[in-house]
Amino acid sequence: xxxxxxxxxxxxxxxxxxxxxxxxxxxxxxxxxxxxxxxxxxxxxxxxxxxxxxxxxxxxxxxxxxxxxxxxxxxxxxxxxxxxxxxxxxxxxxxxxxxxxxxxxxxxxxxxxxxxxxxxxxxxxxxxxxxxxxxxxxxxxxxxxxxxxxxxxxxxxxxxxxxxxxxxxxxxxxxxxxxxxxxxxxxxxxxxxxxxxxxxxxxxxxxxxxxxxxxxxxxxxxxxxxxxxxxxxxxxxxxxxxxxxxxxxxxxxxxxxxxxxxxxxxxxxxxxxxxxxxxxxxxxxxxxxxxxxxxxxxxxxxxxxxxxxxxxxxxxxxxxxxxxxxxxxxxxxxxxxxxxxxxxxxxxxxxxxxxxxxxxxxxxxxxxxxxxxxxxxxxxxxxxxxxxxxxxxxxxxxxxxxxxxxxxxxxxxxxxxxxxxxxxxxxxxxxxxxxxxxxxxxxxxxxxxxxxxxxxxxxxxxxxxxxxxxxxxxxxxxxxxxxxxxxxxxxxxxxxxxxxxxxxxxxxxxxxxxxxxxxxxxxxxxxxxxxxxxxxxxxxxxxxxxxxxxxxxxxxxxxxxxxxxxxxxxxxxxxxxxxxxxxxxxxxxxxxxxxxxxxxxxxxxxxxxxxxxxxxxxxxxxxxxxxxxxxxxxxxxxxxxxxxxxxx
Amino acid sequence: xxxxxxxxxxxxxxxxxxxxxxxxxxxxxxxxxxxxxxxxxxxxxxxxxxxxxxxxxxxxxxxxxxxxxxxxxxxxxxxxxxxxx
Numbered sequence: 004x005x006x007x008x009x010x011x012x013x014x015x016x017x018x019x020x021x022x023x024x025x026x027x028x029x030x031x032x033x034x035x036x037x038x039x040x041x042x043x044x045x046x047x048x049x050x051x052x053x054x055x056x057x058x059x060x061x062x063x064x065x066x067x068x069x070x071x072x073x074x075x076x077x078x079x080x081x082x083x084x085x086x087x088x089x090x091x092x093x094x095x096x097x098x099x100x101x102x103x104x105x106x107x108x109x110x111x112x113x114x115x116x117x118x119x120x121x122x123x124x125x126x127x128x129x130x131x132x133x134x135x136x137x138x139x140x141x142x143x144x145x146x147x148x149x150x151x152x153x154x155x156x157x158x159x160x161x162x163x164x165x166x167x168x169x170x171x172x173x174x175x176x177x178x179x180x181x182x183x184x185x186x187x188x189x190x191x192x193x194x195x196x197x198x199x200x201x202x203x204x205x206x207x208x209x210x211x212x213x214x215x216x217x218x219x220x221x222x223x224x225x226x227x228x229x230x231x232x233x234x235x236x237x238x239x240x241x242x243x244x245x246x247x248x249x250x251x252x253x254x255x256x257x258x259x260x261x262x263x264x265x266x267x268x269x270x271x272x273x274x275x276x277x278x279x280x281x282x283x284x285x286x287x288x289x290x291x292x293x294x295x296x297x298x299x300x301x302x303x304x305x306x307x308x309x310x311x312x313x314x315x316x317x318x319x320x321x322x323x324x325x326x327x328x329x330x331x332x333x334x335x336x337x338x339x340x341x342x343x344x345x346x347x348x349x350x351x352x353x354x355x356x357x358x359x360x361x362x363x364x365x366x367x368x369x370x371x372x373x374x375x376x377x378x379x380x381x382x383x384x385x386x387x388x389x390x391x392x393x394x395x396x397x398x399x400x401x402x403x404x405x406x407x408x409x410x411x412x413x414x415x416x417x418x419x420x421x422x423x424x425x426x427x428x429x430x431x432x433x434x435x436x437x438x439x440x441x442x443x444x445x446x447x448x449x450x451x452x453x454x455x456x457x458x459x460x461x462x463x464x465x466x467x468x469x470x471x472x473x474x475x476x477x478x479x480x481x482x483x484x485x486x487x488x489x490x491x492x493x494x495x496x497x498x499x500x501x502x503x504x505x506x507x508x509x510x511x512x513x514x515x516x517x518x519x520x521x522x523x524x525x526x527x528x529x530x531x532x533x534x535x536x537x538x539x540x541x542x543x544x545x546x547x548x549x550x551x552x553x554x555x556x557x558x559x560x561x562x563x564x565x566x567x568x569x570x571x572x573x574x575x576x577x578x579x580x581x582x583x584x585x586x587x588x589x590x591x592x593x594x595x596x597x598x599x600x601x602x603x604x605x606x607x608x609x610x611x612x613x614x615x616x617x618x619x620x621x622x623x624x625x626x627x628x629x630x631x632x633x634x635x636x637x638x639x640x641x642x643x644x645x646x647x648x649x650x651x
Numbered sequence: 652x653x654x655x656x657x658x659x660x661x662x663x664x665x666x667x668x669x670x671x672x673x674x675x676x677x678x679x680x681x682x683x684x685x686x687x688x689x690x691x692x693x694x695x696x697x698x699x700x701x702x703x704x705x706x707x708x709x710x711x712x713x714x715x716x717x718x719x720x721x722x723x724x725x726x727x728x729x730x731x732x733x734x735x736x
Contacts (some may be wrong), residue, residue, distance in 0.1 A: 069707075077706035081680045084711045088676045091718045092669050096725075210708055214697025225698025243703050245689060253685055260680075278736045280726055287718035294711050301707040640665075641658050643734040 006454050010149045013458035014465060018164060020183050021469075025168030025176040033502050036173030037104035037481050043178055043275040049288025051178045052272040054185035054466070055474035056083075056263075056289070057296060058134075059141025062188055062467035067439025070304035073242040077301075078252055082259025084290060084297055089264035089543075091286030095273040097550045099282035100639045104274060105478075106267045106542060107486040113549040115632050116557035117491055122564050126541040127267045127482045129568075131475045132516070134266075134534045138472040139520030142465060148350055148444065149461035155521060161469065162517040169473040170509050174275060177473045184466035189295055191463025194456055195446045196299045199306045202450060209302035219320055230309045236324040236420065237312070238368035242305055248600045258607030262535030265543030268471075268478035279642035307442040310449050314341070315366040315434060325420035329363040343448035347441055354436035359428050366434035370417050373424075376410035377431060476516070480509035533575055536603070540567035540610025548618055553636050555618050558625040563618030571610035575603040661732035665725070672721050679705060679713040 030036040043051070061083070069076045101109050107127060111120025139158055146157025168176055193209075200212035203219070204226050216222035217229040231241040246252040263269065272289075273282045313319045318327030335341050347353040355364050369377075383406040387399040415425040424430070444464070447456040484505035489496050496504065541564050548555040548563070555563075576582065578592040590596045592603065601609070683691070688702025696704040705713075729735035 074703055074706060077684065077703075080707055081684055081710050084714055085676065085680050088672070088714050088717055092672055092721055211697070213708065214699045214704060216698065227698045227703075243700070246685070249685060253681060256681065256685065280722065280729070280736065283718070283722040283725060287715065287722055290711075290715055290718060294715055298708050298711055637658065640662050641732075641734040642729055642736050644736070 004454075006457060007151060009454045010458045010461050013455065014150070014462050017183075017187050017462045017466065021164070021168055021180045024179045024183055025172040028176045028179045029171050030173030030175045030502075033104075033485075033498055033505065035175045036502055036505050037274070037477075037485065038271070039173075039175040039178050039275040041102075041275060041277055043277075045276055045281040045285035046288050047182060048178070048272060048276050048281075048285045049290075050185045050292050051181035052269065052285065052289035053292035053296075054181035054188065054470040055177075055272055056269055056293060056471070057185075057188065057467055058471035059138055059145070059464065059468035061296065061300075062192065063141065063145070063440050063443050063464050066300045066304040066307065067442035068304070069301050070308040070442045071437075071439060073240065073244060075244075075246045075252060078255045078259060080297055080301060082256045083263055084293060085256070085260040086263025087286050087290040087293070089260060090269070090273070091283050094264060094270065094543075094546055094550070095282040095286050096279045096642070097639045098270060098546070099273050099276060100279050100642060101635075102274075104271070105481050105485050106270055106546070107482055108490065109549065110545055110560065111486070111490060113632065113635060114545075114555075114557040114560040115629065116561070119557050119560050119564075120486055120490055122561055123542070123545065124482050124486045126537065126564060126568055128479060130266065130534050130537050130542070131268060131479045131482075132512075132519070133537075134268075135472055135475040135479070135512075135516045136519045138468045138475065139516050141468040142472065143520060145461060145464040145468065149458075158517060158520050161465070161472075162513055162520075165469055165472050165476065166510065166513050169476055169513070170506050173505070174271075174477055177470075177477055178275060180473070181470045184470040185292060187459075187466040188463040188470075189292070191456075191459040191466075192296050192303075192443075193299055195450055195452055195460065196303045196306075198452055199310070199446065199450045200302055203306050203309065209299045209306075213302040213305060226309075227305070230305055233309060233312050233316070233319045233324055236319075237316070237366065238370060238419065242308065248594065251594075251597075251600050251602055251605050254601055254605035254608050258539050258605055259535050261543045261611060262537075262539035262607055265538035265541070265546070266534070267482070267538075267542060268474040270542075270546075271478055271481070272474070303446065304442055307446055307449065311437065311442075312366070314344075314449070315364055329365045331363050332357060333362065335364075340451055343445055346448070347445050352436070352438035352441045352444070353434075355434045358433050359430045361428060364433045365419075365429050367419055367432050369432045372413050373410075373417055373431065376406070376413045380406040380410050382406075472516070476509050476512050479512040480505050483508035483512075533572075536571045536575060536607040536610065537568060539607030540571040540614055544611045544614040544618070548615070550636070550639065553633055554622055554627060556622045556625045556628055559618040559620075559622030562621045563614040566617040567610045567614030570613050571606050574598075574606045574610070578603045658732070658734065661728065661734055664728050664732070668721065668724050668728070672717055675713065675717055680710040684710050 032040070034040050065079055068079060098109060103109060103112070107120045107123035110123040111117060139161065142161030143154040143158030146152060146160055147154040150157065168180055172180065196209045197207060200206050200209040203217065204212035204215040205218040205222065206212035206215045212226065215226055217224050217226045220229060227243055231243055235241050273285060276282050276285050315330045316324050317330060318324060335344050344353065348355070357364065380403070383399070383403040387396065387403055390396055390399055411425065414430065415423055417424050419427065419429060444460065447460055484501055488504050489501050544567060545560055545564050548560065577589045578597070580587040594600055594602070683702055684706035685702070688700070688706070691701045694701040726735070
């Protein structure tokens with residue numbers, strides 16, 4: 004059976020499972036549609052939360068980010084897990100006690116203001132729509148790669164699947180589908196990881212393999228030391244190298260943590276459990292299931308990095324990096340174990356070019372002067388090519404000659420493995436593209452695992468993207484039907500009418516997400532900076548103040564949210580372009596140009612501080628919240644029923 | 652009135668548990684994983700230095716223990732103050 008048929012069968016079976024579950028658990032009331040009737044146990048909810056949370060980015064991209072970013076990209080590991088501590092301690096139990104369906108509804112009641120509720124709706128929709136585009140793109144790309152259809156077709160199939168089970172199932176259908184999706188994705192992630200860990204470290208547990216010995220070298224050298232040595236030989240920064248900017252690493256981690264705690268689609272998952280104590284426990288279970296993937300991810304990333312590097316420098320496996328010549332093209336084409344290189348070259352995720360024509364692929368990190376010199380040569384050649392036919396070409400030709408001479412001087416200076424590049428006849432790095440995503444997607448092939456594991460990884464990637472997309476679409480549709488329509492436009496709408504409105508708004512949200520996903524406006528990759536930064540600067544602070552302060556007023560909350568929203572969005576736009584339109588950024592997105600070295604992804608905590616400060620200042624100047632709001636605050640602070648809590 | 656006093660005491664106890672937990676949360680991630688890493692680079696856990704291990708694996712284990720310990724402690728507090736569901 005060929006790989007394509009196998010992919011089709013495994014993905015088809017997983018989809019049949021999701022549809023079956025969605026049909027069995029379809030929602031019959033708004034309580035079931037928004038919060039699964041508040042009847043989901045903490046373990047099941049934890050598993051659904053984990054699938055909801057772990058997106059295409061977690062599944063496909065994170066290990067690659069860590070592989071190439073090393074220690075510095077630990078921000079994703081700590082940031083995307085530490086947020087659950089904040090959820091469990093600071094938000095989930097109190098919001099569950101509040102006992103309603105949406106985040107804006109809490110904001111509206113606690114800050115006794117429909118305007119505050121609407122500002123929260125705006126924040127929620129901006130965050131969730133940005134986030135869902137990335138998921139739809141992930142679905143399209145995964146389908147395209149494994150089912151050999153175009154990205155557009157892949158995206159449309161994915162939308163149809165989400166539509167079928169999310170619109171009819173609501174939160175109830177989504178919850179039980181997510182449980183199945185979690186099982187698929189965690190198996191798909193860990194099986195290749197265990198095999199690779201066994202190959203490289205002899206350890207069955209990838210978590211122990213990461214800190215274990217390097218098995219092919221006899222196990223005496225630590226795996227991480229071996230990796231550091233191999234990559235630094237090739238001119239890359241060591242995998243365990245310290246961060247160049249501790250303040251920025253701190254802030255990005257903090258932004259991801261409080262952003263996680265402020266993501267509406269994650270928060271609403273805690274409305275589905277029966278009791279306050281279950282909400283606390285459920286956050287713990289969610290983290291158990293998330294940690295299964297997140298503690299494995301650094302092992303997957305670092306081991307895949309070593310594997311891909313030793314593939315191109317076979318000498319590094321048992322001896323020194325340069326003790327044997329680089330991988331030859333003849334070997335790539337003749338050795339069936341290396342067929343994956345050509346396979347992934349077709350997708351564009353991997354690219355190589357034999358620049359010096361020696362039949363070998365030399366992979367290394369080009370030093371900065373060589374990169375600059377090569378660019379100067381290319382620019383001079385482009386200027387010459389663009390010159391008009393009757394123009395005087397002599398000065399342009401002279402410029403090309405000069406730039407080439409300057410580049411050759413750099414080649415005579417730069418070294419690789421103790422000899423200059425010129426002496427070895429090397430003109431540049433010949434493995435020109437290694438996409439982050441390949442670290443997970445090609446992992447089973449690099450490790451030579453059977454075809455069904457490859458198919459499973461495809462199904463896992465789709466499960467991760469679909470489950471997150473469904474959760475986000477639910478958050479968007481409930482904000483529209485429950486907060487906007489029932490809360491403001493038409494409070495008298497019937498239960499049946501609201502359920503219909505919820506389904507229509509979800510269908511609308513899917514169409515919008517698909518449309519944006521077909522032609523992503525250049526910002527799919529910036530989702531992290533925007534969605535997490537905004538959640539950190541708007542939703543998280545307003546919920547914290549709503550629970551832990553009795554003094555913050557409606558005016559304070561509104562001004563605070565707007566200050567957080569605008570300051571964070573503006574800071575991101577200054578570096579990434581206004582509304583992400585390419586070329587409209589005021590400053591280049593480089594560490595030197597960042598204010599105090601803070602990257603756009605790290606601004607969330609600053610936005611949150613501005614939000615808190617503005618809210619407290621405005622609250623001090625406005626009339627204190629009324630008595631019924633004070634009673635509400637006292638009531639959400641204790642788990643016992645509302646009547647008893649208000650008896651004073 | 653008695654209920655109010657009881658729920659104030661409960662809230663104060665809850666805040667105390669939260670503050671202690673947040674100190675641990677901060678110390679294992681931002682502390683050991685980021686700020687103190689250079690200072691503690693001499694200490695190793697297997698093949699990794701202490702700060703690196705906390706940043707890539709250890710902090711996550713501490714987060715897990717922290718949430719379950721918090722949930723257990725709060726269940727106890729709920730009962731002591733008679734505010735359980």
